[in-house]
Amino acid sequence: MEIQLDTRARSRCNLGMDATPNFEPAEFDLLNVPAGYLDDPYPYLATLRTQAPVHRNPDGTYVLTRYADIAQVYRDPAVWSSDKKADFAPKFGPGAPLYEHHTTSVVFTDPPDHTRIRKLFQFAFTRRALAAFEERIAALVDGYLDQLADQGGMELVEGFSFKLPIEVVCDMLGVPGQDRMLIRDWALAILTALEPKLTPAQLDAGNRAVVEFKDYLRGLIRHRRAHPNEAQPTEVLTVMADAEADGERLSELELLHACIFMLNAGHETSTNMISHGVHEMLRHPDQIARLRADPGLIEPMVEEVLRYQAPIQINNRRSVAEARLGDVTLKAGSSVHMIVAAANRDPAQFAQPDRFDITRRPNRHFSFGLGIHICAGNALARLEAAIAFQKLFDRFPRLSLEAPAKIAPRLRFREVSALHVRTA
Ligand code: HEM
Structure with missing residues (x-):
């Protein structure tokens, strides 16, 4: 099921007018959100933030919506574990x-394992390594925009915002071109399994995807070892497989799950960042005019897109000791849902938080998290977005929405599932 959004109605909500939703915050259930939440979660989150900022969900977990509380949790990994x-x-x-995948991958591990695994792929995200990708990203973007120009319009998710990140992350890992669609389907099935509620079919699809993804990567590693001349020395898969080969630093399972995680983390989120960025700019033509007048605004624009529509709306932690958030004491073993989407619009941190303003500075949103697990790929994602937006709005000054965007009804990932645009 997909929700067809009326963009005018959403603009009203996002500007905070007539936006007070009709629900009882004390009875809010993240596993069974009120009708309307998935269309536009922000008015609900604003009510929770003011009336029940450390809310006890019916299942005994806690829902956090204040910037300060979420910052406190991110900053204290000794109390707030990522082990799930x-x-x-x-x-x-x-x-x-x-279970094997999501409990082995780096984002759900604590030090010292987390420190050891993360160190092994840091090399791929250095300034120097990313500079080498800039030209490739620009060439890919130009190619998609040539198609947009030829066609005069396109469904932008499929034709542009999905394609760019998957090409880049597969290049980075060393996944051959012909296999990239497989990765997309597996990633979607595995990440969907992180949604709070699952159907049996989603569970099956997720489990199958992990098995097939692991088999695929094992085959690829075997091939790379048999044909070392085909591998680029900077490919993450090859470098990490060598680390695994010396036995001490990375087990085979850690290697496979780290690669699966990176291939998953590296594209769906970035796809949504690009789609939301285009959508929000087209809904706010005054901001397009500002960007055109001052191309130096591209970096704050990327940050504002990330703040305004966080691609990952929720992060999670579990306490290993008693902890206090605001005036609530949480027992050891408490699970918290950190609603990044709410923190990003907390008026205690952001002036006029429901306003989309590409000149906003500072803009310390949590869309990439904070602390030891801060997104390893954040600089890459920011680079992709800056090149994509700059080139798109430069080249198509009359770009417009052909139809209202479709937003998929997902809780954890804020996904644009279709965005039809025309160039004139
Ligand atoms: C707009 C795009 C992206 C968003 C919004 C995003 C968001 C996040 C967030 C919120 C976390 C922290 C989760 C937590 O603390 O529980 C994270 C971690 C991570 N991300 Fe991203 N991400 C993006 C793109 C990427 C890309 C392009 C890559 C790699 C190619 C990547 C790789 C990772 C990795 C490896 C981690 C785990 C870091 C750790 O646990 O130490 N991400 N990401």
């Missing part, structure tokens, strides 16, 4: 492929 075994065992079943 206790949550994922009942959700996926211990031993299930999805």
Whole structure:
């Protein structure tokens, strides 16, 4: 099911007019959100933030909506663990492929394992490594925009915002061109399994995807080892497989799951960042005019897009000791949902938070998280976005929406599933 949004109605909500939703904050249930939340979560989150900022969900977890509380959790990994075994065992079943993946991947591990795994792929995200990608990103963007120019219009998610990040992350890892669609389907199935509520079909698809993805990567690693001349020395897969080969630093499972995680993390989020950026700019033509008048605004524009429509709306932690958030004491073992989308619009941190303003500075949003797990790919994502937006709005000054955008009804990932645009 997809929600067809009326963009005018959404503009009203996002500007905070007539936006007070009709729900009882004390009874809010993140696993069963009120009708309307998935269309436009922000008015609901604003009410929660003022009336129940450390809200106890009916399932005993907590929903955090204040910037300061979420910052406190991110900053204290000794109290707030990222290990999700206790949550994922009942959700996926211990031993299930999805359980194995989501409990082994770097984002759901604590130090010292986290430190060891993260160190192994940091080399891929240095300033120097990313500079080498700039030309490739620009060439890819030019190619998609040539198609847009030829056709006079396009469904932009499929034709542009999906294609760019997957090409880039597959280049980075060393996944051959012909296999990239496989990655997309597996990634979608595996990430969908992180949504709070799952159907049996989604669970099956996620488990199958992990098994197939691991087999695929094992084959690719075997091939790389048999044909070392084909590999680029900077490919993440090859470098990490060498680290695994020396046995001590990375087990085979850690290697496979780190690669799966990176291939997943590296594209769906970036796809949504690009789609939301184009959508928000087209809904705010005054901001396009500002960018055209001052191309130096591209970096703050990217930050504002990330703040305004966080591609990942929720992060999670579990306490290993008693902790206090505001005036609420949480027992050891408490699970918290950190609603990044709410923190990003907290008026205690951002003036006029429901206003989309590409000149906003400072803009310390949490869309890439904070602390030891801060997104490893944040500089790459920012680079992709800056090149994509700059080239698109430069080349098509009369770009417009052909139809209202479609927003998929997902809780954790804010996804644009279709965005039809025309160039004149
Ligand atoms: C707009 C695009 C992106 C967004 C919004 C995003 C968001 C995030 C967030 C919120 C986290 C932290 C999760 C937590 O603390 O629980 C994270 C972690 C991570 N991201 Fe991203 N990400 C994006 C793009 C990328 C890209 C392009 C890559 C790699 C190619 C990547 C790789 C990672 C990795 C490896 C981690 C785990 C870091 C760790 O646990 O130490 N991300 N991302």
